Structure formats: structure tokens, C-alpha cells
Amino acid sequence: MSRYxxxxxxxxxxTAADxxxxxxxxxxxxxxxxAWEPGAHVDVVLRPGLERQYSLCGDPADRAAYRIAVLRETDGRGGSAYVHDELxxxxxxxxxxxRNxxxxxxAPRYRFLAGGIGITPILPMLAAAEEAGAEWSLLYGGRTRAGLAFTGELERYGGRVVIVPEDESGLLDLASVLDDVSPDTLVYCCGPGPLLDAVEARCPAGRLRVERFRPKEAVADPPAEAEFEVVLARSGxxxxxxxxxxxLDAVRAAGVEVLYSCTEGTCxxxxxxxxxxxxxxRDSVLTEAERAAGETMLICVSRCRGRRLVLDL
Incomplete structure (x- = not known):
């Protein structure tokens, strides 16, 4: 994990779009x-007490600058309004x-899907797939054409990019992208929760990689929680x-310094x-394979299935 x-x-x-x-x-x-690779994000402290995560959407070969894109959220918590109005x-x-x-x-083949500002981590992935000589396509949707960012940059890819403004063409046709996914194809998707949920329901097991900007909806009737112990391996x-x-709160209260940011299980x-x-x-980051392996966990939201965890802290 980078500590830069x-x-x-x-x-x-x-301005990239409305x-x-x-x-x-x-x-x-x-x-x-x-240095960074496609899919990476940075934590940005806009002012004391106001911190957000943004995907890097520039050129990884450009070590002189980072590029991020910020959507003004109509029902946000203040971060995007600060960027648009004050920064x-x-x-x-x-x-x-x-971090990534x-x-x-x-992979030899990719299917990329993006909804709205979800194009940001996908954009450098397209360039990387192109450079690697992989076969790929992008299905990119949003509410209006004017609200879709980076469409000018995407023009160079020609017909491999399909742009679908909802007010002109309706919702994304997921069947056209996901119903014939071959075993050697990986599907990458980023965007609003409903899009990710629909893609997860339709995509073949093991083929999908997603990034969420907000945590998954909590289960309606969560299981009762029990107290458990965390052993800090470095100190005993x-x-x-x-x-x-x-x-996270328990170990910090015990005086242990831990890197954290969103506290929602998304960053x-x-x-x-x-x-x-x-x-x-209980996070929205790890893949099903990573969860099954149980080698890491996001301590801001996840807990223990037994009475004892030993963590590398």
C-alpha cells in the first residue's frame, strides 16, 4: 500500500461535460x-475534514501530473460542491x-461498461487494452449526451465504443454485451449502483470486475452481531x-495508527x-474469490465470523 x-x-x-x-x-x-496503473485512485483532502476518493483518468506514463474528474452530486455530502464552487x-x-x-x-478480450462518471477508471484501461493488442469494446451510458464526459477522447476508438444517452436511446442493452461472454473475456464495469447490480446479475461467474463509488445496499435483516477479539500480530x-x-474504531481507540479514508468499505x-x-x-471492494480466500479484509466495515481474528497490525 502506498504511503505517499x-x-x-x-x-x-x-469542463468535460455538464x-x-x-x-x-x-x-x-x-x-x-x-507511478500508477489503470484503475487506481487517490485520496484528496480538499480541506480539513473533507476528504474524497477520485479515480485517476489521465495517462499513467505522465509522471508530471494526475488527472481526476469530479461530478457535481445533486444530493452529495459537500465534496463535489466544494470542488466545483470553491477550488x-x-x-x-x-x-x-x-491505490488500486x-x-x-x-486477458485477450475485454468488455467494458461505464455509467456516467464511472468512465473515469475505465478510460486509461482502454488505452492499456489497446496497447496490449487485446480485443475490446466499451458500452457507455448516461442520462444525456451532454452529461457524458470524455466523448471527444473516445472518438479515436471508432466503432468499438458505443455511447448510449438514456434520453435518446433508453437504458444500456446489457444483453448485447454480456450474453456471449467467452471464458477468456473479462468484464469491467463502473457506474451507479443499479447498473452494477444488473451487470452482476447477468455476467458469468468469475468474469466480472467492478468498482463502486457507494457501498452496496445493506441487507434488510442483518444477522445479530457478537463481540469478538482482534489480536494484533505485530505487538501481540x-x-x-x-x-x-x-x-477500525476499536483498534484506533487502542492507540493503533491505521490508514483509512471512506469508512464505507468502498475505497x-x-x-x-x-x-x-x-x-x-461487508465491503464493496473485494472480489468473490478474494473473499473466499480470506487473506485480507476491510476493517472499516467487515467483522469476524467467529470469536477471534489475528490481523497484521
Whole structure:
């Protein structure tokens, strides 16, 4: 996990679509930024107490700048409004990362699906798939054509990109993309929750990789929680985790410094190695295979299926 943190300057503000603002971030002294791969995101501290995660949507070969895109959320919690209304070129923001929980795995064929601002992590994936000589296609939808970002950049890919404004053509035709997925094809999808849920329901098992901007809906009748113990492998200390208290809060209350950000199980910052025990995964990041392996867990939301966990903390 990267521990890079620096104040980066907003070098440029551009409009990419209705309600979508693109920021180019550079080091104030021109120092090269940490390398990243398609699917990575950074934590951006906009001001004290206001921190958000944004996917990197520029060129990974460009170590001089990071590019992020921010959608103004009509029902957001203040982050996007701050970026659109108050953040100006020349301002400095604190940036941590990059981190990647949505890495592009090697495959001969890809099917990409994006909804709205979900195009941001997908955009550099297309360039990587193209460079690797893979066979790929993109189905990209949104409410209106004017609200779809980066359509100009996508024109160079020709017919492999299908853009579907909902007010013109209706919802995405998922059957056209998912009903004939071959065993050597990987499907990458990012966008609003309903789109991801529909794709998950239709995509063949093991083929899908998703990134969520918001956590999955909680189950209507969650199981009762019990107290359990977390053993901190590096010190041998034992911390009790009561019902309703996240592991993250319990270990921090015990004085243990842990990296974290969203506290919703969506960013992956607090992913921690499991030495012993069975996690009760409640995040929106890990794949089904990763959950089954039980080698890591997101301690901001996940718990324990037994009475004891040993974590690499």
C-alpha cells in the first residue's frame, strides 16, 4: 500500500461535460508523482475534514501530473460542491496514494461498461487494452449526451465504443454485451449502483470486475452481531470489538495508527492482511474469490465470523 502524501497544486480546471469538472494536479516543485496503473485512485483532502476518493483518468506514463474528474452530486455530502464552487487553479490539496483495488488483469478480450462518471477508471484501461493488442469494446451510458464526459477522447476508438444517452436511446442493452461472454473475456464495469447490480446479475461467474463509488445496499435483516477479539500480530495485543463497533474504531481507540479514508468499505485504504480467523466481509471492494480466500479484509466495515481474528497490525 502506498504511503505517499503531498500537497499538489491544481494546475488546470476544465469542463468535460455538464456537471463534470476535470482537475490536473502537479507537484509544486515539479517532482515526479508516484507511478500508477489503470484503475487506481487517490485520496484528496480538499480541506480539513473533507476528504474524497477520485479515480485517476489521465495517462499513467505522465509522471508530471494526475488527472481526476469530479461530478457535481445533486444530493452529495459537500465534496463535489466544494470542488466545483470553491477550488481554483493555483490552490493546493493534500493527495495520498495512489491505490488500486480495480486493477486491469491481463486477458485477450475485454468488455467494458461505464455509467456516467464511472468512465473515469475505465478510460486509461482502454488505452492499456489497446496497447496490449487485446480485443475490446466499451458500452457507455448516461442520462444525456451532454452529461457524458470524455466523448471527444473516445472518438479515436471508432466503432468499438458505443455511447448510449438514456434520453435518446433508453437504458444500456446489457444483453448485447454480456450474453456471449467467452471464458477468456473479462468484464469491467463502473457506474451507479443499479447498473452494477444488473451487470452482476447477468455476467458469468468469475468474469466480472467492478468498482463502486457507494457501498452496496445493506441487507434488510442483518444477522445479530457478537463481540469478538482482534489480536494484533505485530505487538501481540488483544483488542475487544463490541457489537456495532467497526474493527477500525476499536483498534484506533487502542492507540493503533491505521490508514483509512471512506469508512464505507468502498475505497480499499484500510485493507488489512488476515493472519488467522474468518472475516465476515461487508465491503464493496473485494472480489468473490478474494473473499473466499480470506487473506485480507476491510476493517472499516467487515467483522469476524467467529470469536477471534489475528490481523497484521
Amino acid at each position: 502524501e503531498a500537497g499538489l497544486v491544481v494546475a488546470r480546471r476544465e 456537471r463534470v469538472l476535470v482537475l490536473t494536479l502537479r507537484h509544486p516543485l515539479g517532482e515526479p508523482l508516484p 481554483r487553479a493555483g490552490d493546493t490539496v493534500r493527495v495520498r496514494g495512489p 483495488g480495480f486493477r486491469l488483469e491481463r 495485543r488483544t483488542v475487544s470489538v463490541p457489537p456495532g463497533v467497526p474493527v 480499499g485504504t484500510c485493507e488489512t492482511e488476515v493472519v488467522e480467523g474468518e472475516p465476515d466481509h
